[in-house]
Amino acid sequence: MVTAVVFDVGETLLDDSREWAAWADWIGVPRHTFSTVLGAVTAAGRDNAETFEYFKPGFDLGRERQLREDAGRGERIEETDLYPDVRPGLARLRERGLWVGVAGNQTSRAAELLRGLELPVERIATSGEWGVAKPSLEFFARVIDMVPDSAGHTVYVGDHRDNDVVAAKAAGLRTALIRRGPWGYLWADDPLVRRDADWVIDSLHELPDLLVPN
Structure with missing residues (x-):
């Protein structure tokens, strides 16, 4: 039971479409390009955070998340x-x-x-x-x-x-x-x-x- x-x-x-689009905009990558790489990472069964490494090696997700917040472009859930x-x-x-x-x-x-x-x-x-x-x-x-x-x-x-x-x-x-x-x-x-x-x-x-x- x-x-x-x-x-x-x-x-x-x-x-999550809007949030992933916001990340693509934040790191300066076309949304379609970001989405395609995210899909490849996903299909390989890897952590989606690894997507950022293809565009920004050494990407610090926690730090960048805080920078987005500080810039008034942080997380939103509506x-x-x-x-x-x-x-x-x-x-x-x-x-x-x-x-x-x-x-x-x-x-x-x-x-x-x-x-x-x-x-x-x-x-x-x-x-x-x-x-x-x-x-x-x-x-x-x-x-x-x-x-x-x-x-x-x-x-x-x-x-x-x-x-x-x-x-x-x-x-x-x-x-x-x-x-x-x-x-x-x-x-x-x-x-x-x-x-x-x-x-x-x-x-x-x-x-x-x-x-x-x-």
Whole structure:
């Protein structure tokens, strides 16, 4: 029996297009070029932060993020960044009696911005706040600590094969991969996803009936 659902953030709840475009503009690279290299890094199964190394060897992501903030061009998360199914999908899960949370590899600032959206969830946390990031088991231990029941009663939903599906399953959670964003589409039929994902979905609207059948 599933009693809790915890969601990844980027390309699960948020469309990251605007943020990646902002990074391309910040480092002075055409958006299409940046996006194409990001796709190549993604297809190779590598950390997307490595994308910057192709354009700026030795790129210090933390420092550049702070410089963006100082320049008034820092992180923004707005209602329009949410995928259309997010608010209604989260609300329906709560209506079915499930505990709903958010935990992803984002900054502390992103956590503040997400809370400002007042999503229908019980709790929001990020790796920046916890000081530990996916795919580490410690991250998922923190996820398990935040939910009301055990790992076996909790589903982690994300778009990334390694960071979300494989890592969450290794921690004892049930898993769902959402087929959107570059990672979701690339890896929806991957053998590791087929092995470790309890469900592969195209929309959050599918979850209530899958997790709490009528």
